[in-house]
Amino acid sequence: MSVNIKVKEFEETGNTPVTVLSKILLQANFATSRLQENNEGISILKPYEVFLDLSSKLLGVAETFLDIITTGKDPVSAYSLMRVIADYLCSLVLIYENNNVDERSFRYLLYILDSQKLRFKNLKVIPEYDGRIGRQEYDALYKQMTDARDNANEAIQFCISQLNKHPYMTINERLFQDIVKTTGGWKYKEFSSNATNRTGRVSLYSWRELYSFLDDRETISSFVSFCSQYVHGLGNALLLTSDEEFMYPITCFGIMLVGRYIRLIKNIYGEEYVSGLIDEGCQEYVNAVISAFKHLNEMNMSNNEEPKAEQ
Numbered sequence: 001m002s003v004n005i006k007v008k009e010f011e012e013t014g015n016t017p018v019t020v021l022s023k024i025l026l027q028a029n030f031a032t033s034r035l036q037e038n039n040e041g042i043s044i045l046k047p048y049e050v051f052l053d054l055s056s057k058l059l060g061v062a063e064t065f066l067d068i069i070t071t072g073k074d075p076v077s078a079y080s081l082m083r084v085i086a087d088y089l090c091s092l093v094l095i096y097e098n099n100n101v102d103e104r105s106f107r108y109l110l111y112i113l114d115s116q117k118l119r120f121k122n123l124k125v126i127p128e129y130d131g132r133i134g135r136q137e138y139d140a141l142y143k144q145m146t147d148a149r150d151n152a153n154e155a156i157q158f159c160i161s162q163l164n165k166h167p168y169m170t171i172n173e174r175l176f177q178d179i180v181k182t183t184g185g186w187k188y189k190e191f192s193s194n195a196t197n198r199t200g201r202v203s204l205y206s207w208r209e210l211y212s213f214l215d216d217r218e219t220i221s222s223f224v225s226f227c228s229q230y231v232h233g234l235g236n237a238l239l240l241t242s243d244e245e246f247m248y249p250i251t252c253f254g255i256m257l258v259g260r261y262i263r264l265i266k267n268i269y270g271e272e273y274v275s276g277l278i279d280e281g282c283q284e285y286v287n288a289v290i291s292a293f294k295h296l297n298e299m300n301m302s303n304n305e306e307p308k309a310e311q
Contacts, residue, residue: 017248017251017252017254017255018066018069018070018251020255021066021069021251021254021255021258022066024255024258024259024262025059025062025063025066025258026281026282027262027278027281027282028059028062028258028261028262028265029059029281030277030278030280030281030282031262031265031274031277031278031281032052032055032056032059032265033281034277034280034281035052035265035269035277036052036056039052044112044155044158044159045158047096047104047105047108048268050108050112051092051095051096051268054088054091054092055092055261055265057088058085058088058089058092058261059258059261061081061084061085061088062085062254062257062258064081065078065081065082065085065254066254068081069247069250069251069254072247075246075247075250078247078250079227079250080227080231082224082227082250082253082254082257083224083227083228083231084231085254085257085258086211086214086224086227086257087207089214089257089260089261089264090207090210090211090213090214091111091210092261092264093213093214093260093264094107094186094187094205094210094213095107095108095111095186096108096264096268097213097264097267097268102166102167102168103191105166106163106166106168106191107186107188108186109159109162109163109166110159110163110179110180110185110186110188111186112155112159113155113156113159113160113163113180113185113186114183114184114185114186116152116153116155116156116159117152117156117183119148119152120149120152120153120156123145123148123149123152124149126142126145126146126149160180163180168191171191171192171193172191172192172193172194172195174197175191175195175196175197175202176191178197178200178201178202179191179202182201182202182204184204185202185204187204187205187210188202188203188204188205189203189204189205190203207225208221208222208224208225209221211224211225214256214257214260215256215260220256223253224253262274262278
């Protein structure tokens, strides 16, 4: 059994990592749901609608992570989901936490282009009818796949048309074209007018390097990267057990990641504005809890009243 170092601040306030994670995840959900209230629907034409949709998915993974932590029975899934949250988050940070409008739009278009190219590739060959399912079912599946392929192609053409009008095209056309044709090009490290790329190979951030955008401590990046052991089912998964030794630290990492997400939306939408959304959400939550308790108490009092004797 190895040493499990406790967080002093938790111990002093009577909190545990689970209670702190629950509270900070509530705050993240309050702010995100309110930011989404005016969104009519997701569209790649609107990068911040995409951001909030991805944020909701990130927080959904975090909710599942909390559920697993609470039961304390599945450390492999907990560590794997922590890695998923980190990957989601550093992608959003790289694209959106950027004051340079041109760089932000360039990475965003490349990010969408990369995903839609992969989607189109996987839908490129549609299996021919082989009689193993009903013809009607096959026709419906065929239409669904061709519609999805056409949709992916439309998204690709849109991204290309927008990229061809992007200011970076004229700043450094050679590097621009190399990045656009590179798989995962949205993770490029540098774009400038004097950057040279004689080999045609674009220097991209590795995932481990991207983790430094979440926390600049090397030990953090190293640990998050190491969690691929559990995602890929490698031998170190044998060492995990469901006791507190393993669940305590991974819960603390979850707190750090959700806290980093809140910092991200504050950097994008403004600290005071987001803090206000969180305060409003917390107050509404408290009022709802109080109302529920009052209603429950009234029901209990009503049930405990002795029936009046018949006259």
